Amino acid sequence: MTGKTISEKILSLKSGTDARAGDLVVCDVDCALGTDGSTPMALDYFASMGGTTVRHSDRLVFALDHYVPPSSPKTKELHRMMQDFAKLHGIALHEAGEGIGHQLIVETGRALPGSLVVGADSHAVTYGALNSFATGIGSSDLAAIMLSGQIWLRVPSSIRVTLTGLLSPGVYPKDIALTLAGLLRADGAAYQALEFAGDGVAALDLEDRLVLSNLAVEMGAKNGIFPADAKTAAYLAGRTDRRFEPVAADADAVYAREIALDLDTLVPQVALPHLVDQVVALGTAAQAPVHMVFLGTCTGGRLRDFHQARDVLVAGGGVAPGVQLVVTPASREVLEAMQADGTYDDYIRLGATIVPPGCGACCGTCGVIPGDGVNVVSTANRNFKGRMGNGAASIYLASPASCAAAAVSGTIGGPS
Template identity: 40%
Template structure:
């Protein structure tokens, strides 16, 4: 009998009896996340279906992050709805920058708060909930109607995805991060190469990565069309979680003889940092392939998976003793308040401020074109975010290049697309 994939093990343990790809089942949810955008819609649906109480307040988390700090009256109202709902339902896991000691961008925040564990099921009203896969969880984003149903029942109707295995072979270079592994997969298969699949990542290169890198990798699984992306928990995962939990959690992994619907191996030994040029995360190239001379007006380092302390350290290494190029602006958004405090303690914030950067409180902000860094017509940005569609960060005439923090730092210093190896 063939062994089970990690995907099959997690789904079976959460109530799905038939884990054959394409089969349907009711999935028991360990954690449901609402934010101030999709959550506002979900709350209306929750009331419309006649529900009065959430299925379990201890398994619901509410995070104000997309339009917070509020940019206008409407966004202030949406956060108020979320705040009042959490209070009325007795939901203790409510985070709002300026009102709670710990806060931040939802996916990074839930992980650092120990709410995401190996083998668990995490559902959220945001497509990048797949970031939870970095810790060995099955994380997936759903629409507001599904969020409302899970709020009431604690279950999600799911079609079982195919399981794909992506192996990253070789030893990554100094300036190659989890962001580049995600872009490498997109370069290989494009934005539909993993449509509705659960992508299980493995390989020698992955064993050398941090949890921060794995968050960046799993975060962009959805850009390849995937239902989720997962890294089986190992000592790196458990070492990261143990101080946050006060104990060492159990790990879940695929069986050695598990069969996958698709297997891909990508050698990253000699791979340079990658970028995604406008207007698709799948338009992946090297900096040299794009060529120097691409004028950069804004550099944005932040996002639900690339505003980590690793990203801020890399950026500070490039910026130390240098300043932002004339005509270029550098916007830095730590993913969580805890990350912000750590960056302060390490002197990272001082280095970035001395270089001319603007630091923002944790927010999704400019990543989705909401606020705090909107682009004008004709402007070019290098961003550590996850999407670069037309108009994603502002004017439809703007252009966004997706990159890791090393490349972002090099662009901030030179004012154009630059290989970080030239500077560091």
């Protein structure tokens, strides 16, 4: 019989079966995340299922991140519900202001190589950067996990994405992800795993890999998974004392499709409103005025993202008149690092509006909401109409550096 992909191996281990693409398996979950955008409904399901006790409460994590700060008495009440439930059942809870749940799962060492980590939010795929089978689930699935500690999954077939070469100056991981989205389109990897491989992987730091895994779901993927290497171990050092065993694909694993990307040939990309897969080279995009630039989210809210954008902003002489610069760190750890190395003060001097760590304006539930007719250039992962809370705004997606360049010039697109 042929060998297995990384996803097939992990789901075999977690289900205790010889799992192959297409099989239905019941798996033990190593960690499950619930956010304030999904957990309140999960608590309703939990009650309707007759739930009174939580199984493996140490494997559950709640994060108050979508409504930071709470935008109304109703959202404040949702936070209270989660806080009370977590306290009653001994579930770890990250309070509002600690950061985005996905970033916190990674920072706290809860996503380990060879593990199965799920989240009641589609961008839980982010943790695949750490060689974890990571996927988003629904609120009812989260309730079932609270009751049983298990989840059923269909084992996905895998698309092997081979990366070779090195990124040129001015080209970043977001440009890799957008290039791939343009190739696969929004549903090109529907219920499949993107398995990254090749010599180009070694050149990507863990933070770079998080971007690619995060954007995998925008191509319909069930998971976006990387092999583990020395950079994976280095990132986890000091973040966990738990043992883990990396999982690698077999040499004779079977893939549904193979894609090769030569990183040397890539150029800056931009996703045009209102589709993530409407991707063009930044230099070929029709010029459009920019009114707001958003730096943050689980795709682009880490320290290196803010460094990359800051350097472009400073070199370009600052933010153009009429452009609002909004900065939202992905976590308190990121915020404190920004404060420690002077990056925070740099953004204050640049006139940025700095929002507490969390999802911020990304999903339109809190933070700075764009006005009618506003063009936003964002480091986020989605740009459908209404995503940031106003269907009359238009959202472009680009790398932190490209977003900063737009803030400097007051336009997006045209010769770069």
